[in-house]
Amino acid sequence: MQIGVDSFVAATVDAAGRAVDPAKHLSELLEAITLADEVGLDVFGIGEHHRHEFLDSAPTMILAAAAARTRRIRLTSAVTVLSAADPVRVFQEFATLDLLSKGRAEMVVGRGSFIEAFPLFGLDLEDYDSLFAEKLELLLKIRENTYVHWSGKHRARLTGQGVYPRPLQNPLPVWLGVGGTPGSFIRAGTLGLPLMVAIIGGEPHRFRPLIDRYHWAGSRARHSPEQLKVGVHSLGYVADSSTTAEDEFFPGYARSFTEIGRERGWPPMTRAHFDAQLGPTGALLVGDPETVAEKILRVNESLGGISRLTFQMSVADLPHAKLMRAIELIGTRVAPLVRSALGSVTPALPSTKSERAA
Numbered sequence: 001m002q003i004g005v006d007s008f009v010a011a012t013v014d015a016a017g018r019a020v021d022p023a024k025h026l027s028e029l030l031e032a033i034t035l036a037d038e039v040g041l042d043v044f045g046i047g048e049h050h051r052h053e054f055l056d057s058a059p060t061m062i063l064a065a066a067a068a069r070t071r072r073i074r075l076t077s078a079v080t081v082l083s084a085a086d087p088v089r090v091f092q093e094f095a096t097l098d099l100l101s102k103g104r105a106e107m108v109v110g111r112g113s114f115i116e117a118f119p120l121f122g123l124d125l126e127d128y129d130s131l132f133a134e135k136l137e138l139l140l141k142i143r144e145n146t147y148v149h150w151s152g153k154h155r156a157r158l159t160g161q162g163v164y165p166r167p168l169q170n171p172l173p174v175w176l177g178v179g180g181t182p183g184s185f186i187r188a189g190t191l192g193l194p195l196m197v198a199i200i201g202g203e204p205h206r207f208r209p210l211i212d213r214y215h216w217a218g219s220r221a222r223h224s225p226e227q228l229k230v231g232v233h234s235l236g237y238v239a240d241s242s243t244t245a246e247d248e249f250f251p252g253y254a255r256s257f258t259e260i261g262r263e264r265g266w267p268p269m270t271r272a273h274f275d276a277q278l279g280p281t282g283a284l285l286v287g288d289p290e291t292v293a294e295k296i297l298r299v300n301e302s303l304g305g306i307s308r309l310t311f312q313m314s315v316a317d318l319p320h321a322k323l324m325r326a327i328e329l330i331g332t333r334v335a336p337l338v339r340s341a342l343g344s345v346t347p348a349l350p351s352t353k354s355e356r357a358a
Contacts, residue, residue: 001296001300001306001307001308001342002042002043002074002231002308002309003041003042003296003309003310003311003334003335003338004036004041004042004043004044004045004073004308004309004310004311005032005036005041005043005044005045005311005312005330006044006045006047006078006233006310006311006312007032007044007045007046007047007056007078007312007313007314008046008047008049008054008056008078008312008314008315009025009029009046009047009054009055009056009062009314010053010054010055010256010314010315010317011052011053011054011055022055025055026055026062028320029062030062030065030066030069031320032324032327033066033069033070033073033075034066034069034070035324035327035331036073036327037069037071037072037073038331039327039328039330039331039332040331041073041327041331041335042073042074042308042335043074043076043106043308044066044074044075044076045075045076045077045078045233045310046059046062046063046076046077046078047059047077047078047079048077048080048081048112049112049114049116050116050117050120051114051116059078059080060077060093060094060097063075063076063077063101063105064096064097067097067100067101067105068100070101070104072104074104074105074106075097075101075104075105076105076106076107076173076175077094077106077107077109078108078196078233078312079107079108079109079110079112079177079196080107080108080109080110081110081111081112082109082110082111082132082136083111083112083117083118083123083128083131083132083135084112084117084118084123084131085121085135086155087135087136087138087142087155088138088142088158088163090107090109090139091139091142091143091163091172092163092165094106094107094167094172095165095166095167095172096165098167098169098172099165099167099168102168103167103168105167105169105172105173106172106175107172107173107174108174108175108177108196109136109139109174110176110177110178111128111132113198127154130154131154133187134152134153134154134155135155137150137152138152138158140174140191142163143172143174144171146162146163146164146166147160147161147162148160148161148162148163173194174194175193175194175195175196175231176188176191176193176195177198177233178195178196179198180207180210185210185211185213185214186213186214186217187217188214188217189213189214189215189219189220189221189223190217190218190220190221192218192221192223192227192228193227194227194228194229194231194307195211195214195228195230195231196231196232196233197210197211197230197231197232197233198233199232199233199234199283200233200234200235200283200312201277201283202282202283203281203282203283204232204234204281204299204302204303205302205303207303208302208303208304211230211303211304212304214228214230215228215304229307229308230304230306230307230308231307231308231309231310232303232306232308232309232310233310234283234284234285234299234309234312235253235283235284235285235286235311235312235313235315236284236286236292236312236313237249237286237313237316237318237326238285238286238287238288238289238292238326238330238333238334239287239322239325239326239329240288240325240329241288242286242287242288242291245286245287245288246274246278246286246287248318248322249286249313249318250271250274251316251317252315252316252317252318253269253274253316254268254269254270254271254274255317256315256316256317257315280295280298281298281302285311289329289330289333289334289337290333292330292334293334293337293338293341296309297338297341297342300342311326311330313326
């Protein structure tokens with residue numbers, strides 16, 4: 001199982017409650033990605049939002065900066081809002097990232113959980129489904145062919161133009177990011193795309209029937225089991241003790257979900273609801289390394305085996321030092337526990353700073 005971190009680059013506050021300077025925040029994010037690489041994590045993802053509380057509207061720019069500072073870690077979107085993007089430009093940007101990173105680029109494409117991108121880029125929200133289906137089709141066509149012949153409803157047709165540059169990896173990895181819509185799971189399986197499931201609440205085992213549908217659709221379309229990988233994007237946080245992790249994560253988590261809830265008609269987030277999510281079958285991966293590793297293994301078993309799990313910690317507006325400590329703990333303690341239990345190999349790490357910099 002690959003283990004990593006996703007960030008939505010949420011605007012944060014310092015210990016005194018003052019907003020952190022955006023340039024400083026992005027600099028700290030690059031420090032976090034560099035540390036994730038050094039402690040042996042497998043992947044780091046950057047989200048895409050077009051709202052005032054996030055700094056991730058141009059994720060490939062951030063990932064390209066990270067590519068120059070890292071050696072091994074895979075660099076991905078989490079997710080690319082494909083419905084509001086031009087697939088030609090998306091492919092060109094990630095192909096360039098792949099060349100810069102020497103074959104470490106990936107993308108997770110999806111429709112996004114917010115709608116701001118639609119009016120921002122002059123798109124009709126009524127075309128929500130058809131935009132994504134058509135643009136995914138074009139993106140995969142570009143991935144397969146340098147010279148593309150294609151026509152659709154939402155974009156000018158292509159009549160054999162070449163799309164450059166081509167990536168180092170062939171094919172460039174494309175995951176399909178999904179929430180809880182059954183049709184999305186079936187689409188991913190039919191296309192033979194790896195699946196990234198966002199589980200931000202409830203009980204992960206409830207997604208098992210949907211994942212079974214994904215495997216059924218993939219098998220029916222004659223895709224190999226190796227193609228049909230499942231990843232999970234989870235809210236989580238690791239500290240030296242579970243009590244510390246819970247108490248540090250809750251305030252920012254509650255504030256974020258209460259604010260989002262006002263837009264979507266959800267009730268305010270309470271400590272009782274938060275505590276319920278910390279239980280053995282709850283979605284939150286919050287606690288000390290041993291507790292979190294045990295819960296990851298439980299999620300893996302309940303979903304029939306997963307290939308990747310990523311922590312999303314930026315939702316809680318945690319100070320930079322605490323996020324760095326969490327990344328260190330995930331890389332040096334959580335991931336080895338999970339890998340050992342699953343019988344997978346822990347990557348060899350450079351032993352000194354000078355070796356890491358070489």
